[in-house]
Amino acid sequence: MKPLKQGNITSPLGFKTNALCCGIKRKKQDLALIYSITQARAAGVFTTNRIKAAPVKIDIKSLKQNKAQAIIVNSGNANCCTGKTGYADAQKIVRVLAKDLDLKPNDVLIASTGVIGKYLPLNKILNNIPGLVKGLGFNKADKTALAIMTTDTYPKQLAVEIKLNGKKVTIAAVAKGAGMICPNMATMLCFITTDVHISSAGLKAALAEAVDDSFNCISVDGQMSTNDTVIILANGLALNKQIKNKGKEYRVFTKALKFLCLQLAKMIIEDAEGATKMIQVSITRARSKKEAKQAAGAIANSALVKTMIAGENPNWGRIPASLGQADISFKEEKIKISLQKKVVYQNAKPVLPDKDVLIPLLKKKQVNIDVDLNNGDYSHTVWTADLTAEYVRINTEYS
Amino acid sequence: MKPLKQGNITSPLGFKTNALCCGIKRKKQDLALIYSITQARAAGVFTTNRIKAAPVKIDIKSLKQNKAQAIIVNSGNANCCTGKTGYADAQKIVRVLAKDLDLKPNDVLIASTGVIGKYLPLNKILNNIPGLVKGLGFNKADKTALAIMTTDTYPKQLAVEIKLNGKKVTIAAVAKGAGMICPNMATMLCFITTDVHISSAGLKAALAEAVDDSFNCISVDGQMSTNDTVIILANGLALNKQIKNKGKEYRVFTKALKFLCLQLAKMIIEDAEGATKMIQVSITRARSKKEAKQAAGAIANSALVKTMIAGENPNWGRIPASLGQADISFKEEKIKISLQKKVVYQNAKPVLPDKDVLIPLLKKKQVNIDVDLNNGDYSHTVWTADLTAEYVRINTEYS
Numbered sequence: 001m002k003p004l005k006q007g008n009i010t011s012p013l014g015f016k017t018n019a020l021c022c023g024i025k026r027k028k029q030d031l032a033l034i035y036s037i038t039q040a041r042a043a044g045v046f047t048t049n050r051i052k053a054a055p056v057k058i059d060i061k062s063l064k065q066n067k068a069q070a071i072i073v074n075s076g077n078a079n080c081c082t083g084k085t086g087y088a089d090a091q092k093i094v095r096v097l098a099k100d101l102d103l104k105p106n107d108v109l110i111a112s113t114g115v116i117g118k119y120l121p122l123n124k125i126l127n128n129i130p131g132l133v134k135g136l137g138f139n140k141a142d143k144t145a146l147a148i149m150t151t152d153t154y155p156k157q158l159a160v161e162i163k164l165n166g167k168k169v170t171i172a173a174v175a176k177g178a179g180m181i182c183p184n185m186a187t188m189l190c191f192i193t194t195d196v197h198i199s200s201a202g203l204k205a206a207l208a209e210a211v212d213d214s215f216n217c218i219s220v221d222g223q224m225s226t227n228d229t230v231i232i233l234a235n236g237l238a239l240n241k242q243i244k245n246k247g248k249e250y251r252v253f254t255k256a257l258k259f260l261c262l263q264l265a266k267m268i269i270e271d272a273e274g275a276t277k278m279i280q281v282s283i284t285r286a287r288s289k290k291e292a293k294q295a296a297g298a299i300a301n302s303a304l305v306k307t308m309i310a311g312e313n314p315n316w317g318r319i320p321a322s323l324g325q326a327d328i329s330f331k332e333e334k335i336k337i338s339l340q341k342k343v344v345y346q347n348a349k350p351v352l353p354d355k356d357v358l359i360p361l362l363k364k365k366q367v368n369i370d371v372d373l374n375n376g377d378y379s380h381t382v383w384t385a386d387l388t389a390e391y392v393r394i395n396t397e398y399s
Numbered sequence: 400m401k402p403l404k405q406g407n408i409t410s411p412l413g414f415k416t417n418a419l420c421c422g423i424k425r426k427k428q429d430l431a432l433i434y435s436i437t438q439a440r441a442a443g444v445f446t447t448n449r450i451k452a453a454p455v456k457i458d459i460k461s462l463k464q465n466k467a468q469a470i471i472v473n474s475g476n477a478n479c480c481t482g483k484t485g486y487a488d489a490q491k492i493v494r495v496l497a498k499d500l501d502l503k504p505n506d507v508l509i510a511s512t513g514v515i516g517k518y519l520p521l522n523k524i525l526n527n528i529p530g531l532v533k534g535l536g537f538n539k540a541d542k543t544a545l546a547i548m549t550t551d552t553y554p555k556q557l558a559v560e561i562k563l564n565g566k567k568v569t570i571a572a573v574a575k576g577a578g579m580i581c582p583n584m585a586t587m588l589c590f591i592t593t594d595v596h597i598s599s600a601g602l603k604a605a606l607a608e609a610v611d612d613s614f615n616c617i618s619v620d621g622q623m624s625t626n627d628t629v630i631i632l633a634n635g636l637a638l639n640k641q642i643k644n645k646g647k648e649y650r651v652f653t654k655a656l657k658f659l660c661l662q663l664a665k666m667i668i669e670d671a672e673g674a675t676k677m678i679q680v681s682i683t684r685a686r687s688k689k690e691a692k693q694a695a696g697a698i699a700n701s702a703l704v705k706t707m708i709a710g711e712n713p714n715w716g717r718i719p720a721s722l723g724q725a726d727i728s729f730k731e732e733k734i735k736i737s738l739q740k741k742v743v744y745q746n747a748k749p750v751l752p753d754k755d756v757l758i759p760l761l762k763k764k765q766v767n768i769d770v771d772l773n774n775g776d777y778s779h780t781v782w783t784a785d786l787t788a789e790y791v792r793i794n795t796e797y798s
Contacts, residue, residue, distance in 0.1 A: 049720065049723035049724055050722075050723040050724075050725075050727075050729070050731075051719045051720060051722065051723030051731060052723075078716070080716065080719075080720070081716055081719050081744055081747070081748070081749060082748060082749060083746065083747040083748025083749075084747070084748070085748060086748070115714060115716060116714075116716020116717065116719065116720055117714075117715055117716035117719075117743070117744065117749045117751075118716075118749065118751075119749070224720075224723075224724045225720065226719075226720045226723060303702070303790075303794070304794055307790075307791050307794035307795045308794070308795070310791070310795050311794075311795030311796055313795065313796070315514060315515075315516075316516055317477070317479065317480055317514060317515020317516035317517075318515065320450045320479075320480050320515065320516075320625070321448065321450060321479070321515055321623075321624065321625045323449075323450065324448035324449040324450030324451075324623075324625060325448055325449075325623050326449075328449075330449065332449075332450060344516070345480055345516065347482065348480070348482040348483070349480070349481060349482025349483070349484060349485070350480060350481060350482075350516045350517065350518070352516075352517075387791060388791060388795075389788035389791045389792060389795075391702075391706075391791070392706055392709070392786060392787060392788045392790070392791055393788060395702065395703055395706035395707070395710075396706045396707070396709050396710030396712065396787075396788075397710055397712070
């Protein structure tokens with residue numbers, strides 16, 4: 001597996017893209033189109049929030065055919081909590097774009113991100129569809145990466161190359177994150193393009209595995225968006241022998257896909273709203289995978305732990321205090337807690353490493369919290385960001 | 400029921416208190432004693448965090464006898480995650496104080512609040528016990544209210560008077576809060592004194608009811624402390640006919656106790672770390688009490704909702720987005736959401752009240768969020784505070 005320099009969603013064969021400013025935002029790109037020159041196998045993973053945005057509902061229906069050829073994305077407005085009008089608006093966009101591209105509406109997917117509870121400026125979008133299609137190109141991925149951003153401070157894109165039966169296969173992705181990212185669904189928007197030839201079952205299984213080990217392992221603020229979307233399009237133009245949902249080739253492909261998703265997930269945490277540090281919370285020897293996840297989440301979503309890390313403050317007692325709130329089983333006497341690989345708590349008592357040791361270690365950009373529950377065989381790791389006054393400022397002002 | 404002007408924990412008959420600075424904090428009172436001149440019926444409610452501080456473990460044991468006569472409290476150190484040493488330290492304090500007061504150790508309860516994971520400065524406390532006992536008085540409640548504070552900005556105390564069978568009965572309480580307060584246990588430290596004559600079963604039932612409808616309905620940051628403690632001492636000196644765990648007198652007493660606890664709970668929210676506003680989240684017509692609580696908690700603990708209120712920002716879409724994360728059942732088309740009593744979302748679409756209407760309403764000190772789930776008969780209300788940069792500052796620096 002080889003990461004590609006300046007790799008992007010047009011690195012795999014047969015993908016074009018374009019982006020422009022349609023006027024949802026002032027003078028910033030806010031509308032993007034991703035297009036495969038042939039119909040592609042498609043799969044998606046969406047928010048598990050009980051309130052789902054209109055585009056999410058449409059994509060879930062359209063993806064029942066396991067195929068798609070285009071994705072239209074707007075930023076600045078989530079088209080969520082907008083009722084029948086919002087749903088009809090999204091359908092209209094899909095139908096108009098499908099007509100312009102000479103596709104069936106089911107072949108066009110749609111995603112939105114931004115403010116909840118406002119109607120889309122429909123005509124601004126519709127009026128710009130002809131220009132969006134006309135301008136499709138193989139060298140415009142950077143524009144698309146910018147157009148899907150909301151409070152991100154930099155675009156997030158990546159591509160990797162693998163060999164399958166001697167054929168070169170490329171997988172690429174573009175993502176936006178920033179706030180509202182939490183495990184158990186996780187994510188933000190992420191669009192993955194690949195020229196691999198793969199069965200629908202294989203594509204679904206690979207995407208589910210990759211998302212579970214990447215986007216579902218990150219959390220910014222414990223908040224799960226109504227619009228979270230990961231879509232993969234696989235157009236088969238690499239002409240490799242078709243991958244099924246198991247076997248060596250499946251594993252090579254899935255491993256590369258996981259790598260790609262995890263790199264993007266980490267970029268999202270690194271660029272979380274107001275974040276100054278990445279926090280890695282690793283739970284080992286839990287009684288079940290579920291308990292490992294709950295323990296990691298309780299620590300990673302603790303405002304007290306996250307502010308402690310922001311302050312480079314060795315007040316580690318907040319780690320067992322947040323762990324104790326998780327609905328899991330452990331014995332106080334058996335657990336071990338480490339901060340930056342220094343044991344701080346073991347045998348139910350403080351190990352009390354010198355503050356002079358901990359404080360310099362906490363100045364690093366990445367902070368590791370390791371909890372050995374000593375109660376089973378299951379592990380889980382999540383990544384989160386620290387909580388800063390800047391996070392509060394961004395979310396106080398954003399409207 | 401009549402609130403007493405300048406009422407405090409020495410307002411009920413037979414209670415003395417004292418506080419001093421033993422040196423855990425620099426030059427601030429940090430050690431307090433509450434004492435009944437006769438043995439009292441006693442009951443307690445404690446944190447459900449799986450990590451419990453040493454004093455909590457001791458009190459749970461001692462309260463099996465349903466009686467107590469004294470409570471010693473220190474601030475500045477939680478004596479939590481301190482293992483056998485911490486437990487032995489707390490036992491030692493209890494034994495030394497019991498001897499000085501001529502009580503059995505079981506009659507002395509103990510509470511601590513402050514940093515987790517540090518051993519108590521045992522000798523500083525032990526050396527000050529004689530002075531603490533010698534100085535006990537009927538007019539020192541204000542000192543005690545100050546001594547139990549950590550990041551509180553003002554002391555919290557209150558007393559009310561009721562009549563039971565013609566006898567005057569007084570109930571009073573002192574509390575400290577600020578951070579780490581969350582429903583499902585809720586609380587901070589709260590010590591309640593009363594001269595009511597009541598059975599042990601009656602006292603336990605009344606306390607459980609009162610805590611459930613007050614401290615368990617507030618949340619600052621979704622964090623549950625390892626030290627949360629509510630203790631009530633009822634010494635019977637009002638000489639009313641003994642109350643049992645039901646009947647008219649039980650109901651009058653419990654209603655007054657609930658009122659007292661709710662007033663203190665609201666003071667805690669008002670004085671939450673960095674808070675500028677109180678947020679009241681009311682859920683109606685949920686399918687069960689459990690679902691009503693989960694819905695209220697999902698909204699009240701959402702960082703995005705709390706920053707929105709801090710910013711007086713009418714971006715109400717964050718309310719349905721946080722509601723959708725709760726593990727409850729509802730139909731998007733049937734729910735109704737109001738902000739400051741203005742409907743903002745109904746029939747699965749935005750009602751879009753004019754921003755010019757919402758923004759001035761959001762400038763008020765209390766913000767009401769009402770969610771009608773239209774799915775059953777159960778209601779629940781919680782109170783929380785907004786999330787400000789000041790909260791982050793306090794928790795970044797505190798050590």
